[in-house]
Amino acid sequence: MLRVAVIGSGPSGVYTAQSLVDQTSVPGVRVHVLDRLPCPYGLVRYGVAPDHEKIKSLQGSLRAVLEHERIGFLGNVPVGPGGVAPPRLLELYHAVVYCVGAARDRRLGIPGEDLAGSCSATDFVSWYSAHPDAAAFDFPLDGPSAVVIGVGNVAVDVARILARGPDELRPTDVPRGVLEALAGSGVREVHVVGRRGPSQARFTTKELRELGALPSARIDVEPADLALDPAYADPSGLPAVNRRNVEVVRAWAAAPAGPPGAVRSVRLRFFLRPVEILGEAGRVAAVRFERTVPDGAGGVRGTGAYEDVAARLVLRAVGYRGAPPDGLPFDPARGTVPHAAGRVLRDGVPSAGEYVAGWIKRGPSGVIGTNRPCAKETAASLLADAPLLARRAVADDPVGALRAWGLRPVEWPGWLSIEEAEAALGRALGRGSVKIADWPGLLAAADAHR
Template sequence: MTLRVAVVGAGPAGIYAADILTKSEADVSVDLIERLPAPFGLVRYGVAPDHPRIKEIIKALQRIIAKPEVRLLANVDLGNDLKVEELREFYDAVIIATGAMADRDLNVPGEDLKRSYGAADFVSWYDSHPDVAQTWDFGDGTHTAVIGVGNVALDVARVLAKTADEMLVTDIPPQVYAGLKSKKITDVHVFARRGPAYAKFSPMELRELNHSPNVEVIVHPEGFEVDDHSMEHIAKHKTHKLVLDILANWVGRDLEGKPHRIHLHFMESPTEILGEDGEVVGLRTERTELVGDGSVRGTGQFTDWPVQSVYRAVGYASSALPDVPFDSRNLVIPNEGGRVLDLDGNPIPGTFVTGWIKRGPVGLIGHTKSDAAETVGHVLADTTETATARTTDDVDAFLRERGVDFITIEDWERIDAHEISLGEAEQRLRVKLPTREQMIGAARDA
């Protein structure tokens, strides 16, 4: 008998789980259930638009969702359109792969001031996420701060610093271009609590920071400290050594006088976002010092930086789902190797989890694949009960009865083709459709 599995979330984690299921020896049928009208998750809505090479992974993901054993049911929202317990009526197993889209808090005073932003919100805006506002308030400020030393922080800093015309070759729609055109930012200050040996940038992302003809990257020598533990650390992590070498080559180099600047500040820990009349007017940081074990401590030396906005890029956070256990401290669904656990720590039959909502928002695509393999192994080993209503017609009829206007793979291909045609008209690869209404209209050829 065919094993029927629902995978909730059509980002990389969910799609890789579907792929591994279809490559197993079991006879399987997989439905990818996605809240948005488009698949691919953070690859579509979390990668900066000026990084088309990273988005090449979409081609591989597209081939997976086009497999005959896999169906796409997008524009279906778990919790509003249907419940997990209802899914169990149609599927032998449910794998939750909803990822992480929210921002982690910085937990400093002033975080709620106007123009204190979470990086994930900004990324969603410039990536034209259909559930966010179409406008962005840059204000009139010329200086801004980005807090964090990961690739998201670099993406945010680069988009803030580059001109709108530089971004116009990407897939941004007109309202994102207009928003970027309105910003007056000349200087972007990126702050890291630790030293350069512990920066989490990838070497490729860091090098690309320096490619813009309009943006100068300045690595400030203050705080550029490397101790014995730092050297031991980079000896064990090749990418960290490459990053440190790039940064070291940029310290003290001659400036070219470009109109926009990205400043990298190490050993500066944000302690307060400063405000006046409810708006950001500065950022206060404390100089830190290396302790010798990879950690840092404050020195009591504070600096106030006159910035007019702050972007917090300190990590993504997963969100709870209705009627699914959630660990609010670690921001994951409690699980053991992908088996979802109830409040007593016992596995919930037929319910599994994979991706960032399983292990937290860390790791790259390779980790996601191995993560999915572990979960799928438990699905195949544990699933013995069978669902009652087992056909695809049963699922489709249920959704239509609920009034759910779901998007199939054929619908998505029409959306995809429409975006590509918009791009061709402007000699670009594509132009994104920014709203649900436009996407669904393209799916229906309206």
């Protein structure tokens, strides 16, 4: 028997576990999927916007994997500080696969970025997704204007949530406190700003079109911004996604989307680079942008012309970056763990029993489905090493050992108990299932099955 620990229960971790138990070359592989949180599914639970029900339905396929007879879920098991040290995991498992994602957001690196009201879009997503670490977050929603810096899908997600009315979010699983805060929001204008043009924006066309379908917000674009993009007039030579994005923006320029008399607006701005966040009494008052123009080599250059956009809330959505996993080598330039086909490299040499998959392996790139081939590659490397790995003696009862070390693993019945508690909370509020958004509530719900 080969016993494997997979650290992280998001798509990359679940697909790795699936790849290990589905193969036939090493029969009897058993996998524990460990997660710091008491709930599984990673960013599918805590990163997908609550109004994206189709994507959130992926939890069903992840659930089917985690219910496999040779896979066990162990939540509430932090690896690293405050939890189990990575070397101790190798006392319990023949191999450990780290699927810990890219935990940090990129910063802008401009003056004023640390003013109150200047926030990470990652934190905002965690807040409206009921991540228990975000329970105490407080975002200034007194309005009337918010700025989202970035033109990728995360930027579009947070702009869409800010522009939605509370009645539009009530049917979702958004937590009660978040719904109440958004219902009292004074934000009426959301600026989504990128330093390059619409032909280079990184959002997908489906996400972009969703902005134009908001029932209570209109979409505004600036013709002067669009005219700076060399591909705007004729996007036929662009890759398919970029071409479709430009076509959507062109349609909005010709006939702005949104209902008559909309109470909110989303303004898409291009060729503006943030250079400073301006403050007043210690909090955000505006963002200063420099006008950019194409440099002829695929990038942009500054023009020395500036524009200030008033805002009480600024959300940066300019990408993610891996954080150094405790006890593992780390390449700070790439934000990844050095590896060879998923095998962790220490000073260029494969480290016996240690592997990586997902964003911490390849960087924050691709979509959810990209994790499948990535996981399969790592699983194949691990299984090729199985004859050597299986020679090492490990503990007979990993769960018992974790408990003896002072941890309180939440096993699958505990997670099902959390699900039941969230469904009951929703019924009490006259809604569907509503997420529990704090650590004490989640752990109490997990213990209720005992």
